[in-house]
Amino acid sequence: MTKHGAVVVPEDAVVAAAAVGWMEKHPSALGKFEALAAAAKGKRIVVFLDYDGTLSPIVEDPDRAVMTDEMRDAVRGVAARFPTAIVSGRCRDKVLSFVGLEELYYAGSHGMDIQGPTNAAASKGGEEEEESVLCQPAREFLPMIGEAYAALVEKVEGVIPGAKVENNKFCLSVHFRRVDERRWGAVADQVRAVLRGYPRLRLTQGRKVLEVRPAIKWDKGEALRFLLSALGFSAAGDGEDDGDDDDAFPIYIGDDRTDEDAFRVLRARGHGAGILVSRFPKDTCASFSLRDPGEVKDFLRKLVTCAAA
Numbered sequence: 032m033t034k035h036g037a038v039v040v041p042e043d044a045v046v047a048a049a050a051v052g053w054m055e056k057h058p059s060a061l062g063k064f065e066a067l068a069a070a071a072k073g074k075r076i077v078v079f080l081d082y083d084g085t086l087s088p089i090v091e092d093p094d095r096a097v098m099t100d101e102m103r104d105a106v107r108g109v110a111a112r113f114p115t116a117i118v119s120g121r122c123r124d125k126v127l128s129f130v131g132l133e134e135l136y137y138a139g140s141h142g143m144d145i146q147g148p149t150n151a152a153a154s155k156g157g158e159e160e161e162e163s164v165l166c167q168p169a170r171e172f173l174p175m176i177g178e179a180y181a182a183l184v185e186k187v188e189g190v191i192p193g194a195k196v197e198n199n200k201f202c203l204s205v206h207f208r209r210v211d212e213r214r215w216g217a218v219a220d221q222v223r224a225v226l227r228g229y230p231r232l233r234l235t236q237g238r239k240v241l242e243v244r245p246a247i248k249w250d251k252g253e254a255l256r257f258l259l260s261a262l263g264f265s266a267a268g269d270g271e272d273d274g275d276d277d278d279a280f281p282i283y284i285g286d287d288r289t290d291e292d293a294f295r296v297l298r299a300r301g302h303g304a305g306i307l308v309s310r311f312p313k314d315t316c317a318s319f320s321l322r323d324p325g326e327v328k329d330f331l332r333k334l335v336t337c338a339a340a
């Protein structure tokens with residue numbers, strides 16, 4: 032096609048070519064399953080799963096982001112074969128209530144609240160909750176988060192229709208999915224104004240959500256390292272003879288910006304697989320991709336079948 036003598040490539044063709052290029056760099060984890068299984072051969076697979084957008088589809092109301100029974104069965108099957116952790120921005124109790132599987136590790140509040148399986152602790156009786164909590168690096172921030180929550184409810188949720196503040200214990204989520212798009216800027220301005228009173232809290236952005244969290248060096252990547260180490264594997268994965276088992280093959284599946292911290296850790300380790308859940312090309316440190324939670328479920332089922340073979 033030509034216009035004024037120049038070659039004009041239709042916009043759809045440019046988008047399609049970019050998508051093809053992106054898929055070459057981040058191929059489908061289903062399409063490359065055999066290669067992935069071969070890379071994991073002889074190593075011990077450890078599975079890390081984000082929740083929203085990965086195990087459950089993104090929905091308007093965060094309180095209704097439930098997971099299907101089929102997905103629960105797939106996660107249960109994986110957890111019966113490999114150590115498995117849910118790593119979420121949600122507070123640990125809420126994500127546990129959505130997933131409903133006590134045999135998993137849970138890292139809530141973007142990894143700032145880590146708990147081991149509660150099924151074993153529960154059978155011992157007594158102080159199950161305290162026994163199963165493994166790591167809470169932002170404990171001292173609890174009173175500050177409580178104060179900031181109250182201020183955000185008053186100054187954002189109370190003022191901008193559709194805005195919703197979710198208390199995730201060690202962090203807060205300010206949702207604007209249901210806010211009129213013309214007021215998104217106002218949400219961000221109000222949140223920033225509140226946070227000026229809390230210089231030790233920082234702001235990041237997820238999928239139509241502003242995330243307020245303690246400004247400490249801790250994120251989903253650190254949680255992944257912590258859990259590997261708690262499971263007896265090397266946290267660095269550097270092949271050093273430091274007494275730790277370097278034979279883990281961590282698989283991390285997630286859809287959002289906060290999952291990039293975990294993908295970066297896997298890149299640095301040089302083994303394991305970061306899998307981004309996305310229908311569209313996105314800048315990512317993940318090596319593979321899956322399109323949506325339906326494909327995540329298929330991938331988890333394949334892992335189970337492969338382990339049983």
Ligand SMILES: O=P(O)(O)OC[C@H]1O[C@H](O[C@H]2O[C@H](CO)[C@@H](O)[C@H](O)[C@H]2O)[C@H](O)[C@@H](O)[C@@H]1O
Pocket residue numbers: 081082083084088089090091092093094096118119120121197199204206208237238239240242287289
């Ligand atoms: O780390 P995640 O498990 O992915 O949690 C990140 C945030 O997820 C939730 O919000 C997102 O999903 C909602 C339900 O589908 C959707 O309404 C919202 O727009 C998304 O941002 C959760 O509510 C947040 O607290 C998490 O931080």
